Each structure stands twice: as structure tokens, then as C-alpha cells.
Amino acid sequence: MARYVTTTLPYVNADPHIGFALEIIEADVIARAWRLRGEEVFFSTGADEHGQKIWEAAERAGKNAQEYVDYYAHEVEKLKEALSLSTDHFIRTTDTAHKEAAQEMWRRCMEAGDIYKKSYTGRYCVGCEAYKTERELDAEEHCVLHPSLTLEERTEENYFFAFSKYTEQLLAVLNTPASIVPEWRREEAVRFVTEGLEDFSISRKKEKLSWGVPVPGDDTQVMYVWFDALTSYLSTLGWPRDGNGLYEKFWVNGTTLQMAGKDQVRFQSLMWQAMLCSAGIKNTDQVFYHGFINSGGQRMSKSLGNVISPYELVEKYGTEATRYVLLRHVHPTEDSDVTWERLDEWYTANLVNGLGNLLARIMKLAETHLEKGIDQPEEDDFDPKYWNSLDTFEFSQGMDLVWSKIQVLDERITREEPFKLVKSDPEAGRKNITELTHELYAVGRLLAPFMPDTSERIKEAVLSNKKPENLFPRLS
Structure with a gap:
């Protein structure tokens, strides 16, 4: 169509x-x-x-x-x-x-x-x-x-x-x-x-x-x-x-x-x-x-000095992070409040310490303990809830679905400790790490409409079995 x-x-x-x-x-x-x-x-x-x-x-x-x-x-x-x-x-x-x-x-x-x-x-x-x-x-x-x-x-x-x-x-x-x-x-x-x-x-x-x-x-x-x-x-x-x-x-x-x-x-x-x-x-x-984006409870205006430019966001956080904060933390249809303090918090908690850290942890394990990257996975269907969030313009809900998978992966690493398992039982450890890379690849696919460059970098890292450069540098 x-x-x-x-x-x-x-x-x-x-x-x-x-x-x-x-x-x-x-x-x-x-x-x-x-x-x-x-x-x-x-x-x-x-x-x-x-x-x-x-x-x-x-x-x-x-x-x-x-x-x-x-x-x-x-x-x-x-x-x-x-x-x-x-x-x-x-x-x-x-x-x-x-x-x-x-x-x-x-x-x-x-x-x-x-x-x-x-x-x-x-x-x-x-x-x-x-x-x-x-x-x-x-x-x-x-x-x-x-x-x-x-x-x-x-x-x-x-x-x-x-x-x-x-x-x-x-x-x-x-x-x-x-x-x-x-x-x-x-x-x-x-x-x-x-x-x-x-x-x-x-x-x-x-x-x-x-x-x-x-x-x-x-x-x-x-x-x-x-x-x-x-x-x-x-x-x-x-x-x-x-x-x-x-x-x-x-x-x-x-x-x-x-x-x-x-x-x-x-x-x-x-x-x-x-x-x-x-x-x-x-x-x-x-x-x-x-809806509209306000700042500090007030509508943005030059006279109040609270206007935030998209170019300022990109300069400070990068393109992908700018897309992330606007899609996940701004309500699709109601007015939302955005301040530099909140932007810093969202960036650090969910990108630096969240997705960026997860990618680094998994790919360091993979690069160290796996001989090669995974084969190109079959493109399985997405969760219907994912498509529904996009069809109904619920962008933040779609992002929440992705971040719930990120949280599940974090919890699995904490619970199963593959970095220890691969030493005590190398075969079981490598199997565990391979499964993690498959799940990480799935996260990359889900991010494609929201954060396209991040999506490609995650998938490329998994397929090449190389830990990429830091996706989201810490704020200075």
C-alpha cells in the first residue's frame, strides 16, 4: 500500500x-x-x-x-x-x-x-x-x-x-x-x-x-x-x-x-x-x-529565556539521544514539561547507564569468549503490542516495550552471572552469552524506527562480534 x-x-x-x-x-x-x-x-x-x-x-x-x-x-x-x-x-x-x-x-x-x-x-x-x-x-x-x-x-x-x-x-x-x-x-x-x-x-x-x-x-x-x-x-x-x-x-x-x-x-x-x-x-x-512542550511549568518563549532548540539538544546529547528523549519522555498527545535537569537525568539513567552499559557488557563478553558473531537471525514478527503502539501513535509506550526488554536482559545478567559461568563451565557460559547476543540483536531491531543509527550499530556489533565504541558518552 x-x-x-x-x-x-x-x-x-x-x-x-x-x-x-x-x-x-x-x-x-x-x-x-x-x-x-x-x-x-x-x-x-x-x-x-x-x-x-x-x-x-x-x-x-x-x-x-x-x-x-x-x-x-x-x-x-x-x-x-x-x-x-x-x-x-x-x-x-x-x-x-x-x-x-x-x-x-x-x-x-x-x-x-x-x-x-x-x-x-x-x-x-x-x-x-x-x-x-x-x-x-x-x-x-x-x-x-x-x-x-x-x-x-x-x-x-x-x-x-x-x-x-x-x-x-x-x-x-x-x-x-x-x-x-x-x-x-x-x-x-x-x-x-x-x-x-x-x-x-x-x-x-x-x-x-x-x-x-x-x-x-x-x-x-x-x-x-x-x-x-x-x-x-x-x-x-x-x-x-x-x-x-x-x-x-x-x-x-x-x-x-x-x-x-x-x-x-x-x-x-x-x-x-x-x-x-x-x-x-x-x-x-x-x-x-x-501536545506542546513546556519548560519549568511555563510555555517556552524567548522573553522567558526557556526556549530549547533541537540543535542545542543534538549538540549536547547527540542525534539518537535527542530522538530518545522526545519519543519516550514527551507525551504523544498531552502537554509535557522538559527542563535541562530532566534531560540530563533521562540521558544518564536510561542511555549511559541503561542501553549503552548493557551493550558494552554483553559485547565485551561476546568478543572475549565467542569465536565469531551470530549468523543473521531470521526476521521474526514483532510483538503485536509493539505495532499497536505505533499504529495508535503511542510512541512512549513503544519505547517502554523496548526498555522492558533491556531491563529483562540486565536482570538476566545479574541473576545468571555469565562472566562467572563462562569460567566454571565454558560451554554453558558460551551458550548463555550467545543467547544474550541474540536478545541484544532483537533490541536493535525494535529500535529501528525510533533510534535508527543505534539500531544499526547494535546489530552490526552483534553480527561482527565486536564491542563498539561507547554509544552514549557521560556528560562532562
Whole structure:
């Protein structure tokens, strides 16, 4: 089966943050797990490069917008190597092919009678780059996602999308339990629809904001940033031309999965799905929403000085350890708290003293007492609980299953003392050590989607019968 997985596109007005690192690593695990099962996979990510926030950030930096996004898009693209990602494509919304796709999406929605022009007065959140309705404001009438920003009252003549027309079709899409994970996010989307949909603005006047995709047939307007960014899920597959057949294979005939943060429900599962309905395109099969990462009980922000960069994590702990802490110690769907102190504890206890120490102990015994490595084991089936943890996006549960096997191996070594047995009864001792290496190889296989380099190094060590260099050095 052809399977397509994509992340949201991070907004390139700053360096990539830990929340997006979580999202793209989770997507990578899913892509790798599908490939392990023999599926044909297309895994995409990219950079969201238009809009007011980027225009203003570029001005503050004294650069033109294109220079500015070129730099930050490259910073996002570097995550592929830094986090050991198996992405197939990196889409930029400044790519010519993408802009053509966004304009084609506009034309199709226009032909469906779903785009019209009108004058509108509303409260605008620069952080969201969207007008806010009453139900999206807190008690102080601030945007719930950006409470520190003052809403701007704006009157403009813009194009609108007939969102209210799609109430019944959206409810039909949402009626499938698997359409959104977790379930309470699906219920949130259903409530939003049943409380009443309002048509929303999808363009800005070019004289006020020129940094965007031009509206077809109207050179006085540019598209709202998210209208063009959402279309990237199709343009990355070559839509609408589809010269390479990827769109037909992965979107039309395949299974589609989008990964997003919990604040994206309105955009990913409602607005985007309505746009697809309007354009006559199949809806997304499933959207998974992850929680936020906080630090010290507070949401990360530059003003508080508690922001943790994925590049900082990799520099301190390494790529594999970064993947480990985000997959095992961050809850998949609820908010989690991460501090440098906790990161140090998790790294030392579970990687240095845990997996790293176990590998060193077993392979030292094997290298000393076995003549050669084990033959390539047959690829037996994984525990159904393991696959279920991945199918349900319970990444930490999947990691816990692996670490339970690591604990069992540690306990077996303590109980059976192969280092003593091999001296008193060499044959029984070698048999015991061989069994340990087989179990260690199985741990390596289980780690493949989560920690791919660690997985390969463990398997190579067992097959070559060589104790590898320290996987996880102690912190200085």
C-alpha cells in the first residue's frame, strides 16, 4: 500500500524549535515503521515562507524577504541530518511549482462558487495571521494562542471562502473516528462545526502586504499565508501537473496522514478539509495532533529565556539521544514539561547507564569468549503490542516495550552471572552469552524506527562480534 505522511510546515520567522522537532521525529518514526512492514512511503516536510510575520521579521533584520526566508528555510532543512530524518521531499512555499499549485487551488475553489469578495471589519491576530471570532478569545478578549499580542481592528476588502457551506460535509468527514487522533481533538473539531461556521478571509491587499502568492486574476490582492501553505500537502506530490505520478499514487489511491500540533485543529481538520471538498479532491484520511512542550511549568518563549532548540539538544546529547528523549519522555498527545535537569537525568539513567552499559557488557563478553558473531537471525514478527503502539501513535509506550526488554536482559545478567559461568563451565557460559547476543540483536531491531543509527550499530556489533565504541558518552 502507498502511504503518505507529512508534517505541518514550520513558519520561518525564527530558528526551528523543539515542538517542531517532536512533530517531525514522530512523523519519521511512522514513516520508518511503515517501511519496515513493506509499505511504499512518501514522507514530506518543508518551510512556510509567506505572510506578515515574516515580512516584519525581515524588515527588522534589515534584509529583503527572500534573503530572510532562504536563511531560515535552510535552518529547517538542516534538521534532516541533525535528527536523522528519512524525508523524501522538502517543499518551500516560495517554490514556483508550489505557487502555481496554490493558484490552481484558488481557481478550483472559485469555480465551485466558494470564493467571493467583500468589505470586512474584524479583530486580527498577527501571531495567527488570521481574524479571530468571539469564541477564539479569552476572558480579556485576547487570542488564546497569543495572549500577549494586542488584536488589531482592521477593515479591508478581501476575498472570502464560503466555509459555512461545508457544515454537513465536514461533519461527514469527522464522523469517521479514525479521522483525528486523539479522540478528544475530533470531538473539539465537531463542536467547532456544530456551533456554526463563519466564512473566512483568504486574502490581503497587496498594498498592505506584498509578500505572498498573487491572487489569480486580481493583482491588487495576495493570498493569506495559510491558504497557500495548506496547499503544500498537494504541491509536494507534484499536484496539479503530477508528471511523476506521486499525487495519484499517494493522495488519490494511497493513505494520507498529517501530523500537527494541537493548536492546528481548525486549520488542518476544518479549513483545509473544506478547501479539498471545494476543489473536488479527496479529504485527508487521518490527522494526528501532538501536545506542546513546556519548560519549568511555563510555555517556552524567548522573553522567558526557556526556549530549547533541537540543535542545542543534538549538540549536547547527540542525534539518537535527542530522538530518545522526545519519543519516550514527551507525551504523544498531552502537554509535557522538559527542563535541562530532566534531560540530563533521562540521558544518564536510561542511555549511559541503561542501553549503552548493557551493550558494552554483553559485547565485551561476546568478543572475549565467542569465536565469531551470530549468523543473521531470521526476521521474526514483532510483538503485536509493539505495532499497536505505533499504529495508535503511542510512541512512549513503544519505547517502554523496548526498555522492558533491556531491563529483562540486565536482570538476566545479574541473576545468571555469565562472566562467572563462562569460567566454571565454558560451554554453558558460551551458550548463555550467545543467547544474550541474540536478545541484544532483537533490541536493535525494535529500535529501528525510533533510534535508527543505534539500531544499526547494535546489530552490526552483534553480527561482527565486536564491542563498539561507547554509544552514549557521560556528560562532562
